Each structure stands twice: as structure tokens, then as C-alpha cells.
Amino acid sequence: MSRVGKAPISIPDGVTVTAQPAPDAAGSTAGAVVTVSGPQGELTRELAAGITVNVDDGAATLGRADDSRSQRSLHGLSRALVANMVEGVSTGFSKELQIVGVGYRAAARGPSALELSLGFSHTVPVTAPEGIKFEVPSQTSIIVKGIDKQLVGQVAANIRKLRKPEPYKGKGIRYINERVQRKAGKAAK
Numbered sequence: 001m002s003r004v005g006k007a008p009i010s011i012p013d014g015v016t017v018t019a020q021p022a023p024d025a026a027g028s029t030a031g032a033v034v035t036v037s038g039p040q041g042e043l044t045r046e047l048a049a050g051i052t053v054n055v056d057d058g059a060a061t062l063g064r065a066d067d068s069r070s071q072r073s074l075h076g077l078s079r080a081l082v083a084n085m086v087e088g089v090s091t092g093f094s095k096e097l098q099i100v101g102v103g104y105r106a107a108a109r110g111p112s113a114l115e116l117s118l119g120f121s122h123t124v125p126v127t128a129p130e131g132i133k134f135e136v137p138s139q140t141s142i143i144v145k146g147i148d149k150q151l152v153g154q155v156a157a158n159i160r161k162l163r164k165p166e167p168y169k170g171k172g173i174r175y176i177n178e179r180v181q182r183k184a185g186k187a188a189k
Contacts, residue, residue, distance in 0.1 A: 038089030
């Protein structure tokens with residue numbers, strides 16, 4: 001049985017966590033609205049109904065309304081989401097992508113735009129949503145950075161989807177250290 005929800009979240013120096021009950025349409029509380037601000041920025045999220053947040057002396061703890069199956073699962077999920085918010089505003093998240101293939105390359109067009117050459121007849125422009133920045137240390141690597149873990153992962157997945165690694169030569173965009181399952185080509189007679 002997981003005990004993720006009961007674990008306290010340590011709040012580093014320079015990070016503030018505030019929680020307020022969110023009013024429902026009928027007037028009862030739907031859940032807590034958690035706002036986390038730090039040196040990297042500010043994130044806000046509304047948690048599920050029945051989940052409460054208590055902030056004391058440099059630590060935040062989450063509680064649940066009852067011991068039903070749905071409340072137990074939402075307890076652990078909510079604790080992980082708040083912990084990711086705290087980590088994001090203090091240090092941030094990043095995903096690194098690698099481009100493999102002859103003539104495949106990336107070029108930065110500012111901190112929030114990329115231009116990718118992926119073997120198509122045209123280049124593919126990629127613009128970053130609010131809160132995401134791109135770095136291109138070399139022509140064959142891209143770093144996606146931001147404070148929202150879900151958004152960083154989604155943007156990296158969208159870039160990877162433009163040209164997934166193919167199984168014969170391994171050409172395409174992959175995560176760093178991703179293992180691509182390779183297939184054997186045609187057997188010569």
C-alpha cells in the first residue's frame with residue numbers, strides 16, 4: 001500500500017505555499033486552490049474535492065476527507081502534484097531531446113522558437129507555449145525547460161512526435177538515453 005499522500009513536502013527557502021478552499025457552484029468547498037511561488041515563477045492548481053492542504057514551519061501536508069478508494073488515490077496524486085509544483089518553482093524541470101539522422105538538425109529562433117530540419121521538403125517551425133524555453137546546445141540536441149512538469153513533458157512529446165525514431169536505422173527525434181528497439185533489414189539471398 002502506498003503512503004505517498006501522508007509524506008510531508010519540505011518547502012525550501014524562498015518558496016511560499018498558500019492554500020485556500022475553492023468555492024463550488026453550490027457554495028460548498030470543491031477542493032483547495034494551491035498557489036506556489038518561488039524564484040523561478042508562480043504556479044496555481046485546484047486540487048480535487050475532499051483534499052485539504054496544511055502549511056506549517058517549512059512543510060506542507062495533505063489530508064483527505066475519508067478513506068474511500070477514490071479519496072486515497074487522489075490523496076497520493078495531489079501530494080505528488082504539489083511536490084512537483086514546489087520543485088518546479090525552486091529549480092525547474094528540463095527534458096533533453098536528441099536528433100539522429102543525416103541532415104536532421106535544429107536551429108534556435110529565439111528562446112521560445114525552433115526551426116527543425118527533419119527530412120521533409122520544408123522546415124518545421126515549433127513555438128513554445130507560455131512558460132517554456134528552448135535551448136539548442138548543438139544542432140542535434142534540444143533542451144526543453146520550464147517550471148510546470150506536465151507542460152515540459154507535453155512539449156517534449158510533441159516535438160518527438162514530429163519525427164519518431166524509426167526501427168531500421170534509428171533516425172528521428174528521441175529522448176536522451178532512450179533505447180530504440182531495432183529491427184533487422186531484408187535478408188540478402
